Amino acid sequence: MGETLVFKAKNREQTGSKPAAKVRKQGRIPAVIYGHKKETVSVSLDAHKLAEWLHHGHRLMDVQIGKKRETAMVKDLQYDHLGRDIIHVDLMRVNVTETVKAKVPIELKGTAKGVHEGGIIEEHADHLEIECRVSDIPESIIVSVKEVGIGDTVHAGDVELPENMKLVTEPSTLLVTCSLVAAAKSAEELEEEAPTAPEVIGESKETEGEAPEKE
Amino acid sequence: MAMMPKRVKHRKSQRGRMKGNACRSNFVAFGEYGLQALEQSWITARHIEAGRVAATHFLHREGKVYLRVFPHKPVSAKPLETRMGKGKGEPEFWVARVKPGHVMFEIGGVAENVAKQALVRVAHKMPIKCRFVKRRHSL
Numbered sequence: 001m002g003e004t005l006v007f008k009a010k011n012r013e014q015t016g017s018k019p020a021a022k023v024r025k026q027g028r029i030p031a032v033i034y035g036h037k038k039e040t041v042s043v044s045l046d047a048h049k050l051a052e053w054l055h056h057g058h059r060l061m062d063v064q065i066g067k068k069r070e071t072a073m074v075k076d077l078q079y080d081h082l083g084r085d086i087i088h089v090d091l092m093r094v095n096v097t098e099t100v101k102a103k104v105p106i107e108l109k110g111t112a113k114g115v116h117e118g119g120i121i122e123e124h125a126d127h128l129e130i131e132c133r134v135s136d137i138p139e140s141i142i143v144s145v146k147e148v149g150i151g152d153t154v155h156a157g158d159v160e161l162p163e164n165m166k167l168v169t170e171p172s173t174l175l176v177t178c179s180l181v182a183a184a185k186s187a188e189e190l191e192e193e194a195p196t197a198p199e200v201i202g203e204s205k206e207t208e209g210e211a212p213e214k215e
Numbered sequence: 216m217a218m219m220p221k222r223v224k225h226r227k228s229q230r231g232r233m234k235g236n237a238c239r240s241n242f243v244a245f246g247e248y249g250l251q252a253l254e255q256s257w258i259t260a261r262h263i264e265a266g267r268v269a270a271t272h273f274l275h276r277e278g279k280v281y282l283r284v285f286p287h288k289p290v291s292a293k294p295l296e297t298r299m300g301k302g303k304g305e306p307e308f309w310v311a312r313v314k315p316g317h318v319m320f321e322i323g324g325v326a327e328n329v330a331k332q333a334l335v336r337v338a339h340k341m342p343i344k345c346r347f348v349k350r351r352h353s354l
Contacts, residue, residue, distance in 0.1 A: 081316035082236075083348065120279055198219055201222055202224070
């Protein structure tokens with residue numbers, strides 16, 4: 001994650017959804033740069049270059065606006081309703097040496113003991129929030145699940161982090177569980193359980209039974 | 216009998232209309248892979264049940280299938296050969312309102328190719344175009 005690439009940013013004079021849509025049509029992504037108690041700047045970045053950069057797990061970039069160059073970290077991404085395309089990027093000004101909080105994805109490694117016994121691994125959280133120097137932010141945190149048996153859990157506090165990183169996420173946050181798969185109910189079983197008609201809140205059973213007679 | 220709520224506030228509902236895209240349930244949250252709706256539609260309880268059966272049957276008790284849709288809306292209909300009027304018909308079936316982007320089914324605990332094959336079978340049971348999606352890791 002330490003690598004950086006220079007993105008040539010264009011200033012956006014107009015803000016709002018319609019000007020932003022126009023920017024997207026031109027193959028650029030609207031972005032905003034903030035932080036370090038400086039002015040917030042609305043810019044746009046090349047969509048293809050940015051998508052490629054993020055796809056490789058990078059989060060740090062140099063943004064050139066005119067003659068000014070700033071180092072920024074991707075703080076937030078917004079996707080469209082289908083989760084396909086990036087529609088907006090939040091960039092935070094950083095110094096490579098400063099300490100920041102960052103969300104880092106978790107990567108599960110190994111096949112759990114419980115999986116061999118017929119269980120499945122369920123991932124309840126897919127990232128950890130850590131505090132470390134910008135240059136030390138990893139692409140992912142590897143969590144070994146080799147020793148996880150059926151009924152075992154892995155919490156955020158159980159993850160071993162390098163010395164230069166501090167866990168920000170609550171240590172009791174559940175990350176991974178291993179459980180046996182309950183047999184799926186057959187259609188017949190579900191049919192027996194399901195009510196023929198739902199109960200109407202506020203209507204007693206007696207009045208429900210009487211209603212058709214009155215008609 | 217297919218899926219339906221246990222308790223409801225009103226027995227019958229108006230048809231309503233579906234505008235826009237899904238603003239919630241539009242990402243894979245529980246499993247690792249999902250089936251995302253690309254169109255808007257009413258998904259009946261029978262569609263959901265058919266999809267569930269198709270997925271569980273294909274997976275042979277491996278992995279876990281998550282249903283992210285539930286038929287909350289009653290649809291009423293008049294009996295055949297009935298004259299118009301005399302009030303609204305009786306509830307016939309139950310539907311879930313699905314907008315583009317809604318992740319309807321999710322699968323976890325199996326390999327990607329297995330999940331894909333299972334969800335393709337589910338997609339065949341759906342009345343709308345769907346696509347296979349993976350869990351997107353957050354920043």
